[in-house]
Amino acid sequence: MSQTQLATRIDHRVKKAVETVCKDRGLKMARFIEDALIDKLEELEDIEDLKKIRHEPTRPLSQLVRELNLDGKL
Numbered sequence: 001m002s003q004t005q006l007a008t009r010i011d012h013r014v015k016k017a018v019e020t021v022c023k024d025r026g027l028k029m030a031r032f033i034e035d036a037l038i039d040k041l042e043e044l045e046d047i048e049d050l051k052k053i054r055h056e057p058t059r060p061l062s063q064l065v066r067e068l069n070l071d072g073k074l
Helices: 012-025 029-053 061-067
Strands: none
16 A cells, blocks of 8 residues: 655644553554544544434334244244
């Protein structure tokens, strides 16, 4: 995978906290930050998915059990 550089300004306390965590746990800071960004992107995508499925129709569990022929098996 090709890489590129990212520069940003953050609160010095946040940077210090990241440095401390990475040092204490033997992590590379670049990897730690990349993983954090990926986690945040996935979280935002999940939120969008939740907004979409909130408006989907639902049905009672008892109906689903009948449709799947699971009566008496739960």
